Amino acid sequence: MxxxxxxxxxxxxxxxxxxxxxxxxxxxxxxxxxxxxxxxxxxxxxxxxxxxxxxxxxxxVPKLNNSKIIHQENLHNHEINFKNKKLGNDNQKPMHDVRPEIDAKNLQRRETVKNMTLLAWNGYKKYAWGQNELKPIRKSAHQPGIFGNAVELGASIVDSLDTLHIMGLDEEVKLGYEWIKQKFNFKVNTQMSAFETNIRFVGGFLAMYALTNDKLYLDKAVEVADSLMPIFNSPTGIPYSLFNPVSKTVSNYNWAAGSCSILAEIGTISLEFQYLTDMTGNKIYQEKIDKIYDTLLKNKNQNGLYYNYINPSTGQYCGSQASIGGLADSFYEYLLKFWLYKKKADKNILKMYLDSIDALKSHVYSKSKGNLGYFGEYSNNYVTPKMGHLACFAGGMFALTAIQVDELSEEQKKMYKDMAIDITNTCHESYIRTATHLGPESFSFDSTNEAYAADKYYILRPEVIESYFYLWRITKDEKYRDWAWDAVEAIEKYCKTENGYSGISDVNSPNPNKDDVQQSFFLAETLKYLYLIFSDDDAISLDKYVFNTEAHPFPIRN
Known part of the structure; x- marks a missing residue:
């Protein structure tokens, strides 16, 4: 020897x-x-x-604690040794090394979610492998318009790998890894969404790098992030919405007010780009973030609101629409999470976040006659009593605020916690008041109806379940697990097909039509949050990780 x-x-x-x-x-x-x-x-x-x-x-034989034994069908010897790599950060330990203590009921629920994930993955693998998404009924690929005519980016592979990894589905991870290594190519001549590219591809690759320390993932994240660089070529540094990786042309959506940039999109870059700077040492990514925030602070409204559209040439707002839902949602989410990621060290970002929520609470938040809290849609000093499914993430954000922001007084912490509980309850009501127990894309309030479906379709969205996850972690009230399980049963009943899962056209129909699209975020977010709800806190600690808006976990700086 x-x-x-x-x-x-x-x-x-x-x-x-x-x-x-x-x-x-x-x-x-x-x-x-x-x-x-x-x-x-x-x-x-x-x-x-x-x-x-x-x-x-x-x-x-040493006595073993059975509750700590890994309950896993397939363990763990393959070419890509994700489990045994030595990582430079304790926060980056592979999460499925930890097998938490959970009771038999929730263990069975978790196994059900894992089986749902395998059904969704196997259908995609069989009928749409390497392409972006799956049509489970037609048994073919679905190409979402957000990626232009780029049909073989493997969006469902990149978006779902960390979910598979957390669940310990290592053979599936290995298969995805090999496709990325051999086939992934982002040099496509088409116009696509910079926002979706960042949160799904850059975010997905970086999360897998954090969990495995395999440099292939970091290299791919850099490749995609570098292709995004032309979007920042505006006089103010405010990024454009659309880009072409080959021609490097950029533009904004024609439907956006004044063809301006969108608040949610310009504010949902900081986590991914700061992590890139921290992992590569290249400060160009951090500089892009700093310039965006500098421009926003210089053009702050007197009422404290950040409007949904901003002109990349001038830094001025386009119109006066504000919300915490679509077009704005993850801007607020990333203010909080960026501060958490930076080890709570950036006081300016924290102030920006707290001030923005104070403004939203003053101008946009209301309670219905039935005492259901909701965020409406603000425009020109008028609030429409309508809330979108996308806004339901806010319950989780406020819960995280209540436990993480030590600068708040006890009264303020209680306010955030109460608002978290109220918003999550309202979003739960939007589910259980429908025939399917699935939530609509948006819901409204009037003098006679509360949380009734406005846009009635459901496309496998995660935001309500995301808030259940945070509220469960923070309150340990079993009702949030039960609410999540009710959603599982509804998804199984109305969205399941032989080869995966589909959205439905009308949540109030007892026999809804299916839209025949298995969204990549169903694997990235919905199933991941469900799995974690039925796991112990050690499955992923909120003291050690922050999720990007696509539910990809990044380790907090040490």
């Missing part, structure tokens, strides 16, 4: 037929010691007991 031949001790080698006197004494001593050990073992047994294999194990 190590160039040296291993030599047994001399007294174990038969080198002659007769023992010397010293050797005889040594043999007698060893036999005596062994006999004494056996007598001690037998004397420790209960009277009249038989000595069987189980009794013997008590003496020679």
């Amino acid at each position: 190590s160039g040296k031949e291993f030599v047994l001790p001399l007294y174990f080698i038969r080198r002659q037929t007769r023992f010397s006197l010293n050797e005889k004494k040594l043999v007698i001593f060893l036999l005596s010691t062994s006999l004494a050990t056996l007598l001690l073992i037998f004397s420790s047994l209960p009277p009249n007991s038989q000595f069987n294999g189980d009794e013997l194990n008590k003496f020679f």
Whole structure:
């Protein structure tokens, strides 16, 4: 071994037929010691007991805590050794090494979610492998417009790998890894969404790098992030919405007010780009973030609101629409999470976050006649009493605020916690008041109806379940697990197909039509949050990780 031949001790080698006197004494001593050990073992047994294999194990086999044994069908030897890599940060330990203590009911629920994930993954693998998403009924690929005509980016692979990893589905991870290594190519000549590219591809690759320390993922994240760089070429540094990785042309959506940039999109870059700077040492990514926030702070409204559209040429707002839902949602989410990621060190970002929520609470938050809290849609000093499914993430954000922001007074912490509970309850009501127990894309309030479906379709969105996850973690109220399970049963009943899962057209129909699209975020977010709800807190600690808006976990700086 190590160039040296291993030599047994001399007294174990038969080198002659007769023992010397010293050797005889040594043999007698060893036999005596062994006999004494056996007598001690037998004397420790209960009277009249038989000595069987189980009794013997008590003496020679270390006692194991069964609750800590890994409950996993497939363990863990493959070419990409994700489990045993030595990581440079304790926060980056592979999460499925930890098998939490959970009761039998929630263990079974978790296994159900894992089986749902396998059904969704296997359908995609069989009928749309390497393409972006799956049509589970037609058994073909679906190409979302957010990626232009780029049909083979493997969006569902990149988006779902960390979910598979957390669940310990290592053979599936290995398959995705090999596709990325051999087939992934982002040099596509088409116009696509910078926002979706960042949260799904850059975020997905970075999360897998954090969990495995495999540099392939970091290299791919850099490749995609670098292709995004032209979107920042505006006079203010405010990024454009659309880009072409090959021609490097950029633009904004024609439907956006004044063809301006969108608040949620310009504010949902900081986590990914700061982590890139921290992992690569390249400060260009951090500089892009800093310029965005500088521009926003210079153009702050007197009422404290950040409007949904901003002109990348001037930094001025386009119109006066504000909300915490679509077009704005993850801007607020990333203010809080960026501050958390930076180890709570950036006081300016924290102030920006707290001030923005104060403004939203003053101008946009209301309670219905039935005492349901909701965030409406603000425009020109008028609030429409309508809330989108996308805004339901806010319950989780406020819960995280209540436990993480030490600068708040006890009264303020209670305010955030109460608002978290109220918003999550309202979003739960939007589910259970429908025929399917699935939530609509948006819901409204009037003098006679509360949380009734406005846009009635459901596309496997995660935001309500995301808030259940945070509220469960923070309150330990079992009702949030039960609410999540109710959603699982509804998804199984109305969205499940032979080859995966589909959205539905009308949550109020007992027999809704299916839209035949399995969104990549169903694997990235919905199923991940469900799995974590039925797991112990150690499955992923909120003190060690922050999720990006696509539910990809990043380790907090140490």
